[in-house]
Amino acid sequence: MRKPRDIDAELKALQEKAKQLKVQRTLQLGELVEVTGADTLSIEALAGVLLAAVEQADGKPEAVARWTERGTAFFQVGAKKGGRKGTGNDQNGSAGA
Template sequence: MRKPRDFDAELKTLEDKALELKTRKVQQLGDLVIATGADALTAEELAGALLLLAETKDPDRREAWERRGAAFFQGRARRSAAAADHDGGGTPAQPSGTQPPSGGTGAA
């Protein structure tokens, strides 16, 4: 006779995995905000900019943003590889040039 499935245990496992994926996504989005220097913006400025981006339907504009984003990630990958070669494999906690210096002028 077959062993009955424990649906509660399977559901709990799936819920745990979903929570883990959501947590990872939130962490990656936060890392992206910091890496691009957007953490210097106020929450309202960042939300407004993201809303504008989400509402934009112009395919040419969206394609231009996509190209710029791809160039950002390719440049970061090159810098990370160069840093790994230079310092023995470690990667910096913060990508250089992404945050204004302390006390510098940021978003008002």
């Protein structure tokens, strides 16, 4: 006969893993803010930009597509060079688009 599974221990391990992943995600978001240069904005301005982006994402899927293209290019080119390429405001993905 097989040994019964310790469901409580498995659940606790999964909860700990979820907690670690949440911490890792938070750290990565902070790193993203820094590498894009958004850390030069005030907290209020950064919050406003993010709120505007979330509002636009609901009604303008084409804006999200442009932002995604721009973000992909940033990680493929800009981040490799250590610079902030592609972070200027233009028609291809600024928060006001």
